[in-house]
Amino acid sequence: MACLMQRFAVHRPFEGLAIAACLHVTAETAMMVRLLRAGGAAVSLAASNPLSTQDDIAAALAVRYGTAVFARAGVDRRGYYRHIERALGAGPDLVIDDGGDLVNTLHTRAAALLPAVRGGCESTATGVLRLRRMAAEGALAFPVIAADDTAAKRLVEGTCGTGQSVIDGILRATNTLLAGKAMVVAGFGASGRGVAERARGLGAQVIVTEVDPVRALDASLRGFRVLPMAQAAPLGEVFVTATGSCDVIGAEHIAAMRDGAILANAGHFDVEIDVRALENLAVAVHTGVRPHVDAYDLGDGRTVLLLAEGRVVNLVAAEGHPPEVMDLAFGIEALALAWLAAAVSPEAGGKLPVGVHEVPADIDAEAARLVLAAAGTSIDSLTPGQQAYLDSWRIGSLSGARNLAAAGTACSPTLWAGIPMGGPPVVAAGGRVSSSHATIPIGYTK
Ligand SMILES: NC(=O)c1ccc[n+]([C@@H]2O[C@H](COP(=O)([O-])OP(=O)(O)OC[C@H]3O[C@@H](n4cnc5c(N)ncnc54)[C@H](O)[C@@H]3O)[C@@H](O)[C@H]2O)c1
Numbered sequence: 001m002a003c004l005m006q007r008f009a010v011h012r013p014f015e016g017l018a019i020a021a022c023l024h025v026t027a028e029t030a031m032m033v034r035l036l037r038a039g040g041a042a043v044s045l046a047a048s049n050p051l052s053t054q055d056d057i058a059a060a061l062a063v064r065y066g067t068a069v070f071a072r073a074g075v076d077r078r079g080y081y082r083h084i085e086r087a088l089g090a091g092p093d094l095v096i097d098d099g100g101d102l103v104n105t106l107h108t109r110a111a112a113l114l115p116a117v118r119g120g121c122e123s124t125a126t127g128v129l130r131l132r133r134m135a136a137e138g139a140l141a142f143p144v145i146a147a148d149d150t151a152a153k154r155l156v157e158g159t160c161g162t163g164q165s166v167i168d169g170i171l172r173a174t175n176t177l178l179a180g181k182a183m184v185v186a187g188f189g190a191s192g193r194g195v196a197e198r199a200r201g202l203g204a205q206v207i208v209t210e211v212d213p214v215r216a217l218d219a220s221l222r223g224f225r226v227l228p229m230a231q232a233a234p235l236g237e238v239f240v241t242a243t244g245s246c247d248v249i250g251a252e253h254i255a256a257m258r259d260g261a262i263l264a265n266a267g268h269f270d271v272e273i274d275v276r277a278l279e280n281l282a283v284a285v286h287t288g289v290r291p292h293v294d295a296y297d298l299g300d301g302r303t304v305l306l307l308a309e310g311r312v313v314n315l316v317a318a319e320g321h322p323p324e325v326m327d328l329a330f331g332i333e334a335l336a337l338a339w340l341a342a343a344v345s346p347e348a349g350g351k352l353p354v355g356v357h358e359v360p361a362d363i364d365a366e367a368a369r370l371v372l373a374a375a376g377t378s379i380d381s382l383t384p385g386q387q388a389y390l391d392s393w394r395i396g397s398l399s400g401a402r403n404l405a406a407a408g409t410a411c412s413p414t415l416w417a418g419i420p421m422g423g424p425p426v427v428a429a430g431g432r433v434s435s436s437h438a439t440i441p442i443g444y445t446k
Contacts, residue, residue: 045067119343125189146357146359170238207236
């Protein structure tokens with residue numbers, strides 16, 4: 001982040017642009033806002049989840065960093081949307097969203113502002129899904145980058161960040177011992193896999209539920225037990241939903257659960273656990289038995305515990321992703337937005353087509369490289385010979401070395417490990433190749 005801050009301060013990729021963002025109002029987001037401002041943007045910010053808002057951070061951003069912040073912890077539904085509308089204010093040039101509510105509001109309740117919007121960025125899987133639907137129906141009015149869909153972000157944020165922080169949220173809320181417990185994880189995407197792997201690391205017996213056969217196979221081959229939710233419900237002691245879908249845990253599942261079952265959601269919206277069904281099944285609800293824990297008495301001696309009212313448990317009961325994770329995630333997003341700002345600028349003379357776009361692969365790599373460098377980790381890079389080999393379609397299985405040499409690319413003998421080359425081939429006048437040993441066909445090392 002610090003490195004990007006310096007770079008943006010020099011290049012000012014957002015000079016004169018207004019950016020409206022709808023993000024979790026946390027310390028990590030504050031750094032993102034400061035980065036955008038360093039790049040020349042005027043930023044307005046609304047919260048993407050009322051329960052994750054840190055009021056002190058909102059105040060600091062407003063007072064110290066000149067940001068128009070519209071967020072307050074625990075605000076109700078009406079207030080939540082009013083804040084988004086106010087963050088849209090007089091009209092942004094660019095938008096950043098986390099879940100799609102800002103883009104949705106822009107297209108439905110603030111459509112007059114749409115012509116000025118050049119493009120945007122979406123941070124999470126659920127938002128990307130909604131945007132793709134909008135684009136497919138021709139309802140999306142500007143180009144958006146799917147910042148969630150990069151290999152580095154999905155690995156670090158989904159698997160490491162969500163995995164660790166969801167477990168953190170469950171432990172802070174309940175102080176339960178996971179070792180030996182049966183934990184059911186619904187969804188084996190980037191987030192669910194992270195939760196499942198971290199829980200297994202703590203000694204839980206993890207059961208995975210899925211609807212995608214490939215993801216289910218993945219879970220099975222990694223040693224997890226895979227079951228439908230109907231079969232997992234009576235077995236589980238802790239349940240985590242991470243699907244992006246709705247009603248993943250419904251009345252029929254809750255009715256089959258063990259006494260003391262703990263229900264937590266990691267998905268973006270509070271629709272994965274059917275909380276209304278839980279309320280209907282309960283004869284009494286004891287709210288706040290611990291912070292972020294409500295106990296639902298089912299009237300037959302069983303009690304089910306719901307964490308964080310069914311909202312994202314890692315953001316409500318813990319602190320969300322650790323800063324290192326958000327450094328990478330926001331780094332990718334900021335670089336992608338800078339790329340988009342340049343691509344849609346009037347000076348560039350053209351607009352990106354309306355639709356959902358991937359993050360350019362070199363941005364993903366650049367962000368990963370910066371994070372590694374910040375940690376003092378360096379990696380190898382391809383030699384010119386290796387690059388030439390990977391780039392060439394002419395090199396066949398039987399004549400690789402000759403062709404490579406004939407193409408004039410000196411290649412280290414170590415590249416051909418196990419092959420007695422006797423030294424780099426020499427290209428003589430007329431393109432003939434000689435070597436101190438006979439050329440050995442590539443791929444045959446006996
Ligand atoms: N809490 C966080 O900090 C955090 C971080 C990243 C993503 N998310 C959210 O978590 C959710 C999942 O994200 P992801 O990146 O893992 O998405 P993903 O699309 O990679 O994975 C979701 C998985 O759930 C499966 N699934 C869908 N419906 C299901 C059902 N009814 N039962 C069982 N499995 C089902 C899908 O087949 C898929 O494999 C999204 O809502 C995303 O926005 C939350």
